[in-house]
Amino acid sequence: MTGPLLRVEGLKKHFAFTKGILFSRTLGHVKAVDDVSFDIRAGETLGLVGESGCGKTTTSRMILNLDEPTEGRILLDGEPISGLQGEALRAYRAKVQAVFQDPWSSLNPRMKVGRTIAESLIVNDWGDKAKIAARVRELLQQVGLRAEQAEQYPHEFSGGQCHALAAALASRPKLIVLDEPVSALDVSIRAQMMNLLKDIQAQDNVAYLLVAHDLATVRHMADHTVVMYLGKIVEKAPTESLFADVRHPYTRALFSAVLVAWPGRHEEEIELRGEVPSPLNPPTGCHFHTRCPYVMPRCSQQEPALREVSPGHAVACHLFDDNLTLRSGPQDRVAKGGLRS
């Protein structure tokens, strides 16, 4: 395999926080995304995990070319995407599609499902009416619906997320941004949708950027996982390696907050105190130090760099500065270290 399909380099997005309307002045900047880099290879899934306000949605909006980065670049097949206009932008949109959490907001209630899907084919000059109709039927079948359902309106049956997916697949994209694609679905439907997404990936070699907060979903879907906290990447690893060996204290807290359905599996638990600090005024040094159970003096002064702890597995935490490992060692600190249980 040559280069990655999508490369994100030093991406930053700062929103100005202003006061006043006519003579507005800038009071500060919200660093929604602050120096984020990752690659997505063709046919692979990257999971982007974090809580609300961590910057995962802003990152995906920049990849969709809906927001312009303040700094940094996004490259698709080696080509920078900033400043694309007209035909080139349209071609980019055909290659990079999105499916959002609420399918009903992506479907026009007054348009037949087939027409919604056809729209993206018309925009991309797919061909004449017959060719478009054939492709719509093919897409509906691909997402597990019946071809006749093209003639129905979205409210007439459930499975809205499948329509949204069919519409996203219409232009044969190389990358689909999936923003919480299954979190609004019921358990049994969620499993169907996840299997379907994997089948489509295997058939079409499409890459996914999976934005999610549910670690179990990410584990089943993603090849690589990126964990974000307050605009920064705190840990990045191949999914298997991350789940086998969680390093960053924040990731560990996320893992222990996942409510494992099987009782009696809560051997070590980190309950974080307080809430995510305001991104307007993030803590100095490591952004996580105000809630971290392993906090050290240097954490509030110096920002930790993202460094590799094992092949492909990078962590931004001072605990790993001297090759300390979190696995052995700080357990005794956990007992004393101000943790509530």
Next chain:
Amino acid sequence: MSDTRDTVLEVRDLHTHFFLRRGVVKAVDGVSFSLKRGEVLGLVGESGCGKSLTALSLMRLLPKGGARTIKGEVLLGGENILERTPAEMREIRGRRISMVLQDPQTSLNPVFTVGDQLREAIERRRKGASLAEIMKEAVAALRRVEIAAPEQRIGQYPHQMSGGMKQRVVGAIAISGEPEVLIADEPTTALDVTIQLQYLKLLKRLQAETGMAILFITHDFGVVGRMCDRVAVMYAGRIVECGPVKQIFEAPSHPYTRALIASVPRMTGAAGRLTTIEGQPPSLMDLPVGCRFASRCALVEQRCLDAYPGTVRIGADHTADCWKVSPS
């Protein structure tokens, strides 16, 4: 059923239907369960199975537009609250049975301060108390749900607080009347995962202090494993299996429970394909005579289609509605 001393809530054969022009939607159709003091019972099921409507029936807060409880009993401390007048019901709500809903945004009034909203709940209980006394109690209520700096928070409006904090305020209002039963309808679904864990632990601590019973409605088996002592699984208007959490997870008896648990993505073990449940639940307007899960069940037989299986007792505290399980 001999031990009724500690039972605070007993629901018997509850039927709540929607009477629409198009027909009758049997959303809750024969639900029975009981709740002991200090116990957490999980009520799980997928959208449309009737779990939220069951809760609203208990509170007697049915949505307008044709919903009526037509049959059954809701015994709170031995008395059937379905027979109470609306005025008596207002006294029961908040003091004896309370509710926390999914979205704190809709439970709180945006134009009143948090203090005003707590005051309203406390005033009704402590008629004749001075404002200073009531506000002192309101601050104490916020402290109880572990809100930092409650003296300042009390003057704030809901929009000045985060989602987790708002849900704590809702919790403070709900338990301010020291209810015997708290109904929590997906209280953490709108919260972030680390905040969700904080809230669940808070509920557990409050329960340990007050001894209230909690009916915890959720679709998340993780929450059930964390919070509940027993769990009732609902499907198409009925409870199909009910038993201790550990037993249900380790040895689910009803095919629906089994399929539901198998379709949950796990954090351990092989990350392969997930098991799915084919088909869709039956229409609540046109329910089959037999088992409601029969059309999607892998073990279906003729008798499943002919008649609804009775509730089979398979353990001390474990029941399932299925022809294929054998009583013990």
